[in-house]
Amino acid sequence: MKKVIMGNHALSYGAMLSRAQVIAAYPITPQTQVVELLSEMCADGTLNAKFIKVESEHSAMAACLGASLAGARTFTATSAQGLALMHEMLHWAAGGRMPVVMGNINRAMAPGWSIWADQNDSLSERDTGWIQFYCASNQEVLDTVIQAYKVSEKLMIPSMIVLDAFTLSHTYEVVEIPDQSLVDQYLPPFNPPWRLTPDDPHAFGGLTSPDHYMELRYKLQKDMEKVPALVEETGKEYEKMFGRYLGQVEEYLCDDAEFIFVTSGTAGSTARVAVDELRQRGIKAGNLRIRLFRPFPFEKVRSILSRVPRVAVLDRNISYGHHGIFYQEVKSAMYGQPSQPLIFGFIAGLGGRDITRDSFREIADYALSRDRVEEEIVWIGVKK
Amino acid sequence: MKKVIMGNHALSYGAMLSRAQVIAAYPITPQTQVVELLSEMCADGTLNAKFIKVESEHSAMAACLGASLAGARTFTATSAQGLALMHEMLHWAAGGRMPVVMGNINRAMAPGWSIWADQNDSLSERDTGWIQFYCASNQEVLDTVIQAYKVSEKLMIPSMIVLDAFTLSHTYEVVEIPDQSLVDQYLPPFNPPWRLTPDDPHAFGGLTSPDHYMELRYKLQKDMEKVPALVEETGKEYEKMFGRYLGQVEEYLCDDAEFIFVTSGTAGSTARVAVDELRQRGIKAGNLRIRLFRPFPFEKVRSILSRVPRVAVLDRNISYGHHGIFYQEVKSAMYGQPSQPLIFGFIAGLGGRDITRDSFREIADYALSRDRVEEEIVWIGVKK
Amino acid sequence: MSKEKKMTTTITREEFMSPGHLACQGCGASLAMRLALKGLGQRTIVCIPACCWAVIDGPFPYSSLDVPIYHCAFETAASSASGVKAGLEILGDNETAVLAWAGDGGTYDIGLQALSGAAERNDDIIYACYDNEAYMNTGIQRSSATPFGAWTTTTPVKHYKKERKKDIIGIMAAHGIPYIATASVAYPEDMVKKFKKAREIRGTRFILIFAPCPAGWKSRPEDTIKLARLAVQTGYFPLIEIEKGEKWTLNLKLKERKPIAEYLKLQGRFRHLSEEEIAAIQQEVDERWAKTLQKCSL
Amino acid sequence: MSKEKKMTTTITREEFMSPGHLACQGCGASLAMRLALKGLGQRTIVCIPACCWAVIDGPFPYSSLDVPIYHCAFETAASSASGVKAGLEILGDNETAVLAWAGDGGTYDIGLQALSGAAERNDDIIYACYDNEAYMNTGIQRSSATPFGAWTTTTPVKHYKKERKKDIIGIMAAHGIPYIATASVAYPEDMVKKFKKAREIRGTRFILIFAPCPAGWKSRPEDTIKLARLAVQTGYFPLIEIEKGEKWTLNLKLKERKPIAEYLKLQGRFRHLSEEEIAAIQQEVDERWAKTLQKCSL
Amino acid sequence: MSRKKEARKIIFESEKEMPPVPMSLGSMLHNRTGAWRNIKPVIDLSKCIKCGICWKFCPDASIDIVDEWPQINYDYCKGCGLCAEECPQKCITMVEEEK
Amino acid sequence: MSRKKEARKIIFESEKEMPPVPMSLGSMLHNRTGAWRNIKPVIDLSKCIKCGICWKFCPDASIDIVDEWPQINYDYCKGCGLCAEECPQKCITMVEEEK
Amino acid sequence: MIEIRFHGRGGQGTVVASKILADALAKEGNYVQAYPEFGVERRGAPVYAFIRIDSKPIYDKSKIYHPDHVVVVDPTLVEAIDVTEGLKDGGYIIINSENSPEHFKFPDRYKVFTINATEIAVKHRLGTLAAPIVNTAIAGAVVKILNLTRLESLVEAIREGVPIKPEDNVKAAIEAYERA
Amino acid sequence: MIEIRFHGRGGQGTVVASKILADALAKEGNYVQAYPEFGVERRGAPVYAFIRIDSKPIYDKSKIYHPDHVVVVDPTLVEAIDVTEGLKDGGYIIINSENSPEHFKFPDRYKVFTINATEIAVKHRLGTLAAPIVNTAIAGAVVKILNLTRLESLVEAIREGVPIKPEDNVKAAIEAYERA
């Protein structure tokens, strides 16, 4: 069934189709519609789930984790300040191997208050052990929720599905809503390898001495390293059943490209239009949209970028006192590779400043007219 | 005056000598002695400060921020879960340009509960806009508190002073405690360029539209970029007055080195002993201990590492789904540099596993016996 | 109404809130601030967490208040205020009042712990909660101040709010702080007087303000005062003071209470309620009223 | 003491806590858990946040309890328990009891908001707080449960705790939850009975357990029961129940209350108190006792 | 507090003109919320008893007392109708705005 | 619940033997806290009235009731002295451990 | 690709109007994208909404700076703000107003239409006189004037997407369609 | 560099003993490093503490695995754990015990000393009979047996660093020094 829905509702439908069993969430602009629709679904019986209307995001995540450890499939959604308030519990979810799936609407961190798109909220959780997917369309949002459960539950690692504030969360697009029965076939019920039950009592998360801690974290990393292949595998399976492919990255005209944008989120969608424009100008441009950011898709990024002489990484975020985060990570991934493209870093769109085709034109003009990296942060759109 | 004190007390003395005016803190192992001593100092009048005994770390940081905006010099200390609970407020402090100085005792994140050394807590705050100093001795801890106030208040950016759990926090060492009068000379009273006062009423932190947000964040980054030079400058001034130099990094025998350890925290101290041992074996080793991690000391790291063919980066942390964080950032900083040393990445000491001279020997043996980077994460000390 | 026919003089003419602010038409919360500041005066610092007021005040680089404001994080009204106060004190300013000004969500829910902490320490702040009974700034979600029976976007009509409103006054009373009061925008003199009084007391002071929200209650903007008045007259929201954690006073005695239905029927959020449900609400109001009288030794 | 001369049978012999755990000698908290589980039985899941019990239980890969445990984050005893319960329910298990087991710090302070949230939603959990009146696991810092006059490392003798103990029972009573009780390790039958009773009730149940801590109170390990008993006998810690948010019952009536000094003098944390200070404490105990009697309609 | 009186729009041409923190530099008076109004309160002063009730209740501080008489500031009045509803003399009428 | 009875130390030679999460796999019975004891409770059963009070109050669950008689489990008893203090018959004496 | 901007006031359902339109268009196989202004405006304050329509997938996620047409849901806005900002030459301006197009003074490069959606809404008892809910009537007029889609699709979209009084809304849309 | 390990029980002041020693050694210009076992042990449970002493700055921050000497503050530990673990050949084992060194069965490669610190502590009314505070007496004995520093420095360190009954502690340390 096709429906015109907003990005937030694509999250709700994703959770519904995945048969989330426990939802605990707290409202925050621009996430509210996610939980409002889920509340309604729970109220009218469309979704058989317990909805815990907690008093803060810290409790939202805590409740999800408790339910997850009890063996339930759990969902939540938040944004910016809410995500930040969960920070401790994000570490917890990953260290405790609790496969929660969460939507996060990318919004700028206060102060001053901003409710607009900016990746600093989710990217400043890059070290918490969560799988992170960045989406570029409402269809992708819905599909990713379902895939995320599959990946997360297989490896017992939580997933965050990230969408830009307003540009995706509040934007209505046509979305194909898959059949429940097909989804059920793709995604079996959650059946974790361990759980809280008096029938087989274990204590989870007790004091872990220096004798043991490191091995447990080693295992987490080793399982994380399995994610990219699993994303490809589950993505292909999804394609077979639903006709849409979900991979680690989205390549647009990268094959013959001589200049590649590295993008994420909705900017990675607009970038396609910019690539078309550049191609019309005779420039062999391409767009590499990073969909799976954690774990970092090393192989994909390396193999694609190794083929081009020039790369422009776009960051809607910045690690203050360092660079844009995608820029930093792409450079790190490319260090020591046989091929060493010129990699330029651009910061744009902080706090909801629009990223337009003009922004990409400016980026391309900059990158194509230089033969070395003079500045490591090129600010796009700052009134100087 | 020389005293044998623990690392935690070095933080307390630092705060006392800096004449912190408002302290708000919450206990957590292994930070408790910091606040216990400060409580006593406040109780017996050694320190004229208001001590707010808050009910959580989130409130601790919130109270510090309120006091800072009112114009007071503020201090707090925490660790691991406590730091994580402050996450939202860390973004707040930086975005609000509130120059709080905080001690963080590096401790592993739960679950399982661990109280032992591990850098994941502070490093997963690398994107929050705080200046971060990693210390290797109690003397450095004390000195850094004083310097941090100087740097932070000049630029209105908060500072975090990081010390390893137990290996530094609970270790007693001889520390020279400088004269109050000299410290007063070095560090004038806090006199912020704006503050909360009815005499000149402003609203701070109001809604900031996409028209303005990005410029404010641009300014923050631009000020961050001033930190390295300011650290050098204030460090030299400190040296003149107190005889001890505090820079961005500590180089040990790097000048003629052919192999360099990149380290931080107490491992960076033990590394010196390992370097001596290697030198005895005829290997020209050196140690580059990163003291200032945020902003990243690009120039220093580049100029030093550009001189050597081989580098081993030690991480007592890991960004799950990526690499060790120092490794990642060093590689990113070295990308595109004229000289491209072989850079190996090692993870050791998670959750308090000891990092010994043997660890460094193992690292050196590994790195010196290879001519290319085969694995990007070499685990030291994991029982496989 | 009858008493108010002459221009009262207890309320200062001075305005500390300028027009041009961003509240909806007929917003009770904006009137509440206007009145509160008339009670406190200009030497007041206001800590405002996330809530409608974070928007009402106006965006950077503007503000509609003539007092300094710290727009603080959602959970931190109380802890921010404690910090500001400590900062002022150590710098020698013992005169400026520090007001934490939060919505019900920021008070009953996400900010409760910080508030409880400040109250336990008896920090020298005035904490005012303007209660519009839901998370309005984010578009009308239930809070623990939302009354039984109400519709919100997270308590849809098919599953309206089943839990009763959290008794924040009871909770704060248990903290034994020096001053607690309820106030209503329908009773400006009473409200201004309470803020004035609070300013003269030291320690943690808590004032709960009933502030109707036409947007969230689905009521007519012009009914804001009427609703606030009915809330008092029905006994749904009694005007009281608790001094020194002990002495309860009922500020407005009612000979006869109006039926709660009169209050409910003006609001779209209660439209779905059946007669029986309204009767149940009436009963709860009666019970709470009886308890209030008892506590006030009446 | 006199009543207990025959082996009582109300307490099950079955042990759900094994020896070998890591509590200090004479730890009241460890005895509290032993007794609580005797009341609840094996089909119980325990959520333990950071507190002494997170250590007492033993390190990975061990545990000293025969029931499943979720060692959860410090602030999350209640919210974790709510989550566990929701998970069980949606999976069809309506029988297993979910117990949140937290210290006073995790209850009165950092976990208060989550607890209040669960209580407001009336989530079906049993929340037990073992109160040792300070943050013990981190080495004796003041909590808001620390009584007036006590030394802790953050309330040094020169500046001992000046604030009174937070009235958590009053706060929880204001939430109107179906069952609230106090219990003491000195009265095992009473305590076990209360846990049994709580298990049979649905909704949020709150039990506050007085659990002396020799390490933190600077008392002799062998005095743990004596202290707990004196706390009851002096009226400092009355044994009560509050049912349906309404009905207060005093479980142990006292003809004569012992002087509080008897209780205080056994503890190093009160050593510095002067006669006057002790008298002031006595007065506060008397006042609180009178109020308790009043609430119990006695 | 002069900013109280000013109804000035503040426009930053460059980041250099901006303070490093989002702090207010002017009042909201530039925001003439009178434009929000659908219906407009009109006072019939002949019936007015100068009780000040309308002034007291205006959530937008858009009624001034001028020489003891109430006067609506149409630059800001949002037309909520509260004053009309509460006026004990019923001397305020809400009339439709011309469109 | 067999793990209840076992006093087994669990040693992992390799990460492969470990579960992916820190979950308990055995009881604390391997931890013979009797070694913590400085003073040792000794029951004079001749005076004992089998009231079970010592059993009830032992925070270390180190008193068993064997055939209705109390019996101290010295493998675990930490020597806190509570049982001695609370025994109504005063039939438990704390004696110094041999050192 | 057609890009349209809607002007209204907070609380008037401006976003809903654009959303209904998007629904209707999608029914005929168009690709559509609709989004509100990204703001925090309260009831009564001026707000915007946007819609993009194309026969190909729409990848551009940036804002619309140069709409092809604008729709003004609340006529008072014509005075309050510049509703023609960025409007392309030849663009249509569709205004909810009782007045005739000539009443409004716009440059000649734009084409002005009016529709008394308020009257239609009131007639079909949508909302109140003080706060009529005009979005379906507006949608009806826009569909007709811009010749975007079939009336049937709009009707279907309203039936599916408007939970309260769907039939009255359908009638209002049809009436507006016919009168426009 | 000399590395010493202390064995005691939680609550006995084992860490304090090593700290006092460090203080005393620092007074004579030594570089010292003292640290507790990094654990969560409760009162009564076995604990450790360590001290490093050198004439040069000490950079090694790793744990001590092969101490030169061990000090046993609580004699019951000799049974409970292996106090000689990692102890270097020729190392001294100093035990707080009323027994003579011969009472303890250790390999010949170690040298055993005993000092009745408990008795000394009790005599000087430090702590109680059930829980005597023996750390200063232990420190006195260790200083003497290992010939680490002058007694005067230890006395000074105790005066400065022990807040409760400093003079009684000084006396205990001196007596232990003399008896050791």
Ligand SMILES: Cc1ncc(C[n+]2csc(CCOP(=O)(O)OP(=O)(O)O)c2C)c(N)n1
């Ligand atoms: C940590 C965090 N979570 C959520 C939000 C989103 N948020 C902002 S205001 C608000 C509702 C406030 O409700 P209330 O306190 O009742 O004030 P009102 O909006 O009703 O005036 C919410 C949920 C936030 N800013 N921060």
Ligand SMILES: Cc1ncc(C[n+]2csc(CCOP(=O)(O)OP(=O)(O)O)c2C)c(N)n1
């Ligand atoms: C967020 C966070 N802050 C601080 C801590 C440190 N911490 C662990 S236990 C504890 C004290 C607990 O006190 P209480 O709840 O009274 O239990 P008790 O230790 O007294 O048994 C503290 C402060 C933590 N684990 N997490």
Ligand code: SF4
């Ligand atoms: S939503 Fe309610 S509280 Fe918020 S501004 Fe509008 S009327 Fe006022």
Ligand code: SF4
């Ligand atoms: S510190 Fe107190 S509560 Fe904690 S284990 Fe020891 S005696 Fe028990």
Ligand code: SF4
């Ligand atoms: S209509 Fe409302 S805003 Fe206008 S003057 Fe009256 S009360 Fe004030």
Ligand code: SF4
């Ligand atoms: S309320 Fe009516 S009578 Fe009173 S001052 Fe205003 S207009 Fe005049």
Ligand code: SF4
């Ligand atoms: S001395 Fe303490 S631990 Fe030992 S049996 Fe008696 S009560 Fe139990």
Ligand code: SF4
């Ligand atoms: S308490 Fe004393 S009398 Fe009672 S069973 Fe124990 S030893 Fe026997």
Ligand SMILES: [Mg+2]
């Ligand atoms: Mg509200």
Ligand SMILES: [Mg+2]
């Ligand atoms: Mg406690």
